[in-house]
Amino acid sequence: MRKITQGISMVGVAALALSLVGCTAMDGQRKRRATSSVVEYLFPNKAVKVVPSVPYLALPLKVGMAFVPEVASSPNSWRRNQGNRLNERERMDLMDRVAAEFKALPFVDDIEIIPSAYLRAKGGFENLDQIKTMHGIDVIVLLSYDQVQHTDDSVFSLTYLTVVGAMVVEGERNDTSTMLDAAVFDIASRKMLFRAPGTSQVKARAAPLHLEEELRKDSFTGFGLAADQLIVNLKDQLTRFQAKVKERPEEYKVVHRKGYSGGTGGGSTGAVYSLLLLALGSFALWRNRTK
Amino acid sequence: MAKQDEVAGRFPVVTLSVAVLAGIVYWSPSLRELLVYDREAVLGGAVWRLFTAPFVHFSASHIFWDVLVFGAAGCLIETAGCRRFWLLCAAVAILPGPLLFLFSDLGRYGGLSGLSTGAASYLCLCRSQADGEKGKIWHAILVLILLKTAVELAVQEPLFAKADRIPFRVLPLAHIVGLLTASFLFFYDRLGERIALTNNGGAKSG
Numbered sequence: 001m002r003k004i005t006q007g008i009s010m011v012g013v014a015a016l017a018l019s020l021v022g023c024t025a026m027d028g029q030r031k032r033r034a035t036s037s038v039v040e041y042l043f044p045n046k047a048v049k050v051v052p053s054v055p056y057l058a059l060p061l062k063v064g065m066a067f068v069p070e071v072a073s074s075p076n077s078w079r080r081n082q083g084n085r086l087n088e089r090e091r092m093d094l095m096d097r098v099a100a101e102f103k104a105l106p107f108v109d110d111i112e113i114i115p116s117a118y119l120r121a122k123g124g125f126e127n128l129d130q131i132k133t134m135h136g137i138d139v140i141v142l143l144s145y146d147q148v149q150h151t152d153d154s155v156f157s158l159t160y161l162t163v164v165g166a167m168v169v170e171g172e173r174n175d176t177s178t179m180l181d182a183a184v185f186d187i188a189s190r191k192m193l194f195r196a197p198g199t200s201q202v203k204a205r206a207a208p209l210h211l212e213e214e215l216r217k218d219s220f221t222g223f224g225l226a227a228d229q230l231i232v233n234l235k236d237q238l239t240r241f242q243a244k245v246k247e248r249p250e251e252y253k254v255v256h257r258k259g260y261s262g263g264t265g266g267g268s269t270g271a272v273y274s275l276l277l278l279a280l281g282s283f284a285l286w287r288n289r290t291k
Numbered sequence: 292m293a294k295q296d297e298v299a300g301r302f303p304v305v306t307l308s309v310a311v312l313a314g315i316v317y318w319s320p321s322l323r324e325l326l327v328y329d330r331e332a333v334l335g336g337a338v339w340r341l342f343t344a345p346f347v348h349f350s351a352s353h354i355f356w357d358v359l360v361f362g363a364a365g366c367l368i369e370t371a372g373c374r375r376f377w378l379l380c381a382a383v384a385i386l387p388g389p390l391l392f393l394f395s396d397l398g399r400y401g402g403l404s405g406l407s408t409g410a411a412s413y414l415c416l417c418r419s420q421a422d423g424e425k426g427k428i429w430h431a432i433l434v435l436i437l438l439k440t441a442v443e444l445a446v447q448e449p450l451f452a453k454a455d456r457i458p459f460r461v462l463p464l465a466h467i468v469g470l471l472t473a474s475f476l477f478f479y480d481r482l483g484e485r486i487a488l489t490n491n492g493g494a495k496s497g
Contacts, residue, residue, distance in 0.1 A: 273356075284422075284426075284429055
């Protein structure tokens with residue numbers, strides 16, 4: 001009886017050990033990545049050199065916004081499900097949030113959210129020219145992202161190739177690392193006006209049983225947090241860009257569309273005039289009291 | 292009762308309300324977007340934007356200088372017990388929007404500068420009358436306001452204000468409305484006072 005019990009125990013231990021080995025083996029190489037790249041979209045052919053010219057920004061600007069197409073996944077990526085890929089509705093929601101920042105700008109006439117279907121993979125500026133004609137826009141905000149969820153034991157990092165260089169975001173096991181990037185281009189001149197990134201890291205909470213569900217939630221949270229940071233950076237970059245346009249008129253030509261009187265219609269009293277009025281008013285009051 | 296009225300007239304309720312409202316709108320991007328004069332939105336039925344635009348500002352310096360001048364002039368007018376000031380504010384807030392809509396194709400508009408000009412002009416008119424011979428400096432300030440508005444109208448460029456965020460063209464319409472409304476209210480009141488005086492004199496002599 002004792003032997004039978006011992007035998008059952010050993011089989012149980014062996015089964016448990018095997019199952020753990022199985023889990024490790026199965027999870028050891030797991031990684032899922034969803035990525036889209038502005039570089040791959042705009043410069044698919046390295047032989048063709050794109051030379052940007054001086055942009056003529058006609059105010060108020062007509063702006064478009066779109067996500068660049070996703071990059072085909074590498075063969076060792078975990079593609080059994082596509083949990084961390086953004087669907088069209090999620091893209092639209094994210095774009096609406098970012099677009100709100102542009103809508104608030106007085107020199108932006110309108111911002112057009114362009115569905116992903118209009119952007120061809122590796123479409124380049126030829127594709128943007130078509131979109132410009134189709135939607136009547138001058139400037140486009142190209143959104144791209146890179147999200148990695150690893151479930152192996154090793155420390156990993158996310159390397160994202162932006163138009164201004166590679167960006168590295170460190171990550172740990174089961175963490176979700178997300179990079180969201182907004183690059184603003186003047187289509188006609190091929191000139192990048194400015195860019196703003198947003199990154200996030202969602203710490204792993206997943207228990208093996210609910211791994212899939214948790215990773216999906218983390219993926220969504222990761223995009224949301226990256227968008228929050230992107231919006232903050234975008235405000236900063238917009239301010240810097242406006243200053244740059246004023247400081248370097250030879251690099252950025254600003255023209256007014258017919259009938260456009262600027263966003264701050266009504267003007268402002270301005271510092272000099274306000275101080276002059278206040279000084280004269282104060283002097284008048286003081287003079288009246290002293291006499 | 293008379294004393295209560297006097298105290299109520301001395302507290303700058305209208306000025307503070309307008310300044311606080313402008314501040315609230317400035318700090319809330321969604322409110323700003325909801326209240327700004329936007330020609331397309333007005334055409335789409337958002338008629339309130341015609342009247343709420345003066346409370347919308349586009350930058351920190353824009354609101355700071357507008358509210359500073361309006362606040363200083365408004366407080367002086369109200370603490371002097373002028374009860375018509377609310378009428379001036381209401382008229383200058385209401386009039387420019389419909390005028391812009393009818394006579395200009397301006398896309399967006401916002402700012403208290405019309406009210407600031409109106410308040411400063413009204414203060415100058417009231418004080419110049421109250422101070423009599425000593426009030427010449429108020430005349431000088433009024434002339435300065437008139438000249439500034441006239442030059443801006445002629446050259447279509449801001450004389451003093453510089454856009455700190457984007458290039459913009461000056462829009463003197465709101466300033467002209469402020470100036471004219473202030474003058475109209477002031478002279479209307481003086482006319483009313485004269486008629487009342489004449490009637491009282493007539494009644495006494497009769």
